[in-house]
Amino acid sequence: MGQPTLYELSQITVGPHSFKSNKPKAARRFKPARQLLTDETKYLQSKNLKFDTPTYTSLVSPPTLKPIKKYCDITGLEGKYKCPSNGIRFHDVEVYQEVVKNMTTSLDQEYLSLRGANVVLK
Amino acid sequence: MAPSKKGPEEFPPQTKYALKENTVTQVDQPFYQHYDTGVPIAIDMGSYQLRAGLTNSNTPNNIFPTLMARYRERKSNQLLTLVGNDVYRDPLIRSSIKSPFDGSIITNWDYVETIFDYTFAHLNVQSTNESVNNPIIMTEPPATTLNYRKGLYEMLFETYNAPQVTFGIDSLFSYYANTNGKPQDAIVIGSGHQSTHVIPVCQGKGVLSQTKRIDWGGDQSQQFLGKLLALKYPYFPSRLTPANTTNIFQDHCYVSEDYQHDLKHILDMDILESKDIVLQAPVEIVPEKKKSEExxxxxxxxxxxxxxxxxxxxxxxxxxxxxxxxxxxxxxxxxxxxxxxxxxxxxxxxxxxxxxxxxxxxxxxxxxxxxxxxxxxxxxxDSDDEGFNDGNIDPLTAWPLVGIPDEQLNAEEIKEKRKQKLHKGNYEARQKSLEDKRREEEERAQYEQEQKEWRERDMEGWCSSKRIELAQIIHRVKERNKLLESFKDRKSMAAQQRMRSIADLANDENGSTNAASRKRRRNANATIDNDPNDTFGANDDDWNAYRDITNVNLEEEQAEDSKVILKLEEELLTYDANFHHEDTLAAQTTFDWKNSSLHKFIHGPRPNISLAMELEGLEQDEIAAHPEIIMKNHQLHVNVERIRVPEILFQPHIAGLDQAGITEVCDDLVNRRLGKFETDSPSYNVIKDVFITGGLSNLPNFDTRIVNEFTGFLPIGAPLRVRKAQDATIDPWKGMKLWSDTNECKGSYVTKAEFEEYGPEYIKEHGLGNVCLME
Known part of the structure; x- marks a missing residue:
């Protein structure tokens, strides 16, 4: 038996299948993830839940209470210093001279976006 | 430059790993041979992979990525629907690959239906009544959204007419399988494709109210790695695909046992040698025809x-x-x-x-x-008749006419006299310069002599005074460099000062308020070019203003000082036994890639071969066409990233995620949320079995790191035990299979009638599943 063609592979999925009704059904409504999450929040608010009921929103890990360690945005090494003009953290003078100092604005935003420190215009 | 004692160091070539695309699996998904009506079907559907099988088998029959593609084939003009690994069979399909998931949420239920059709077809489900006549056990994430369960209920009950359905949490099923169906107390850390969960288990039941979710998993890690590499190699010839980065992440990333320590030393030459990974993108090198010597x-x-x-x-x-x-x-x-x-x-x-x-x-x-x-x-x-020979010129007799007054000469002789005068002038100038040179030589010899005597008298004093002098000049040069550098920045203090002085120069010297300048302003005809009051240039020193403005002085001084530095260094090198080539300014400032963290970060523990080629005297385009350079341009070095990316699970703020990491969540859980940590308390019991599962548990050292972190916040002597799932990919399915035989499972099935009565919120709670939110 040779390789099945893509069409044959497709037929496995498309059917017809004995295990389901092959009648055409009404199309489902598509909702983007963000809207589904809003729906979920609304649904949870509409319910009278106890404070410790585990829900999608209550399960999320809380913001950290520990001091945040600082790392170089370029190399990921320890980042002791911060460039005053664009806020990039860097490891040593070499990284500053070679990369940070002459960085274009769009590039520094890209580096900052790695740790969510970029400027987001709304 | 300091000559090194050894020749250029030789380095063995580094092992190169291929930059992997998605491997095209031509292995067909098997069709299940032992289908039987009524046997529960277990489906572990994650956002990365789906594992499905009838529970009368020991392993899932089908494992494939949760992907599908709808694609119109050009040749036959047929609309094809492909699922799982089949989407990789043709590179043309790649752009139309879709996932039903967006993050951890299912958004497209049509895709889910297609994937289920594919699954049931491969499980060989046979039916006479347009239904799947098997109970279905499915996984869902902890505290899933209502939409998720509603979608699955509707899908299973309405589209496939399944008789009964139950849900459980994948990580807990994995734990269940790894305890052989006898769950006790544990902390289950499930790190999957989209999120990581920490679930405590008390007396065999998952405690959902104390569960925490960190929104970071394999997919985010892979994306983050992609961004890092794109920024690290902005000129990389090809774009890294998600498949590339996923493979890099799976094959080469590992959890650091002690991140701070590893970070400090990862760029040390000996450690980097073993930690640096070279990834070679496929590249075709057309061999250039070499010309022979002749x-x-x-x-x-x-x-x-x-x-x-x-x-x-x-x-x-x-x-x-x-x-x-x-x-x-x-x-x-x-x-x-x-x-x-x-x-x-x-x-x-x-x-x-x-x-x-x-x-x-x-x-x-x-x-x-x-x-x-x-x-x-x-x-x-006389193109070749140059150079002078003053040796045989007698200054007394060579130019006889010069001394004779013009009146005594005829026209011809006057012309000759003028010529002789010129020659004489030249001759004298040459003599003078020779004399100067001689005097300089004498002075130098005298200076040498003095220095020599000084050295003989007091070697130490000589050395130290020379060193101090050198240090002072170096300091001066550095200061001046700083100043020159600061002129480049328009906003710097020095540059501002300079602008101010230029502005002052443009104004009148005595300030702009005196009578003359007021008069000038009143006189509209007087421009800066024809102002009668402007005396600039009358004095030759005025022009020095331009020298001041352009920093010529600074640069000249700089050049002079560097000459002095070289001279001093030479003296010290010859006479001071403690002054070596390494101590010279040149040696200190020359670039040594072994000390450059940036070089090692980007190029790994190997020298820059294009620089070496430049030194050999190869032309730029010759270098660019060199096969080794082309190979190198298609290489990625992964070193810090190998630990940086997995570290996000422990420090999510690295990726800008404002959530507590695994350590902090566990610390809080054990030391606070489960009550006081004392013998036989719930928190004491759970740490006896810290269980790691999910796709990311395959990262090397994950368990050792967890041990280290737990030891950090637990009291000494706590009975800590940490283990990984035996096979994180299929253990949840195995757990479901194991659990399907239990009464707990049989009692948790929701029938179609119950679903129709109670709606999608309704589930029957059990130890491995979610909490029912129905009031």
Whole structure:
């Protein structure tokens, strides 16, 4: 038996299948993830839940209470210093001279976006 | 530059790993041979993979990525629907690959239906009543959204008419499988494709109320790695695909056992040697035809001959031109001599026939012609008659005419005298410079002598005073460098100061409020160019203002100081036994890639080969076309990233995620949320079995790191035990299979009738599943 063609592979999925009704059904409504999450929040608010009921929103890990360690945005090494003009953290003078100092604005935003420190215009 | 004692160091070539695309699996998904009605079907559907099988088998029958593609084939114009690994069979399909998931949420239920069709078809589900006549056990994430369960309920009950359905949490099923169906107390850390969960288990039941979710998993890690590499290699010839980065992440990333320590040392040469991973993107190198020695020699010979021929041709042409000019000259000499016998009117006429405006125009042309001929003749004759020999000139007798007054000489002699005067002047100037040189030499010898005596008298004192002098000059040079550097920045203090002084220069020297400048302002006709009050330039020193503005002084001083530094260093090198080449300024400031963290970060523990080639004297385009360089341009070095990316699970803020990491969540859980940590308390019991599962648990060292972190916040002697799932990918399915036989499972099925009555919120709670939110 040779390789099945893509069409044959497709037929496995498309059917017809004995295990389901092959009648055409009404199309489902598509909702983007963000809207589904809003729906979920609304649904949870509409319910009278106890404070410790585990829900999608209550399960999320809380913001950290520990001091945040600082790392170089370029190399990921320890980042002791911060460039005053664009806020990039860097490891040593070499990284500053070679990369940070002459960085274009769009590039520094890209580096900052790695740790969510970029400027987001709304 | 400091000559190194050894030759250039030799490095063995690094192991190169291929940059992997998604492997095209031509292995067909198997069809299940033992389908039986009524046997529960277990489906572990994650956002990365789906594992499905009937529970009368020991392993899931089908494992494939949760992906599908709808694609119109060009040739046959057929609409194809492909699922799982089949989407990788044709590279053309790649752009239409879709996932039903967006993050951890299912958004497209049509895709889910397609994937389920594919799954049930491969499980060989046979039916006579358009239904899947098997109970279905499915996984869902902890505290899933209502939409998720509603979608699955509707799908299973309405589309497939399943008789009964139950849900459980994948990580807990995995734990269940790894305890052989006897869950006790544990902390389950499930790190999957989209999120990571920490679930405590007490007396065999998952405690959902104390569960925490960190929104970071394999997919985010893979994306983050992609961003890092794109920023690290902005000129990488091909774009890294998600498949590339996923493979890099799976194959080469590992959890650091002690992140701070590893970070400090990962770029140390010996450690980097083992930690640096070279990834080679596929590249085709067209071998360039190499020219042989003889060919090159022949070529240069040919080129040289050609040059010679051209030179000769040019010479011939020049001589021809000269001849022509000479003829012209002779003609015009005759022409001119005729003028003496003609009236001015006739002369004018003659001139106009020769295309001259008037006599002055002709004279100008004539003298120019004369000059150019003379010059050319001169050039041809004594092009090699240069250099002076003052040796046999006697200054007393060489220029006899110079001393004689003009009145005693005839015209010819006066001309000769002028010539001799010039020669004499030149001779004297040369003598003077020789004299100067001699004096300088003497001074230097004297200085050397003094230094030598000083050294003999007090070697230590000499050394230290020289060193101090050197240090001072170096300091001065550095300060000046700083100043020069700061001029480049428009906003710096020095640059501002300079702008101010320029502005002052443009103003009147005495300030702008005096009477003269007011008068100037009133006089609208006086511009800066014709201002009668402007005396700039009357004094030669005025022009120094421009020197001040352009920093010429600074640069000159800098050059002078660097000369002095070199001289001092040379002296110290010869006489001071403790001053070595490494101590010279040049050696300290020359680039050594082994000390450069940036170089090692980007190029790994190997020198820059393109620089070496440049030193060898290869041309730029020759270097660019060099096969080794092309190979290198298609290489990625992964070193810090290997630990940086997995570290996000422990420090989510690295990726800008404002959530507590695994350690902090567990610390809080054990030391606070589960009550006081004491013998036989719930928190005491759970740490006896810390269980890691999910796709990311395959990262090396994950368990050792968890041990380290837990030891950090647990009291000494706590009975900590940490283990990984045996096979994180299929253990949840195995757990479901194991659990399907239990009464707990049988009691948790929701039937279609119950679903229709109670709606999608309704589930029957059990130890491995979610909490029912119904009131």
């Amino acid at each position: 060919e090159i020699a022949a070529q240069t010979l040919k080129r040289r001959e050609q040059g010679k021929r051209l030179q000769e041709q040019a010479k011939v042409r020049r001589q021809e031109k000269l001849l022509q000019k000479q003829q012209e000259y002779e003609y015009f000499v005759n022409f001119k001599s005729e003028f003496e016998f003609l009236t001015p009117g006739e002369v004018q006429k003659r001139l106009q026939t020769e295309n001259f405006d008037d006599l002055s125009d002709f004279n100008k042309y004539f003298t120019n012609l004369e000059k150019s001929i003379k010059k050319q003749e001169h050039n041809e004759e």
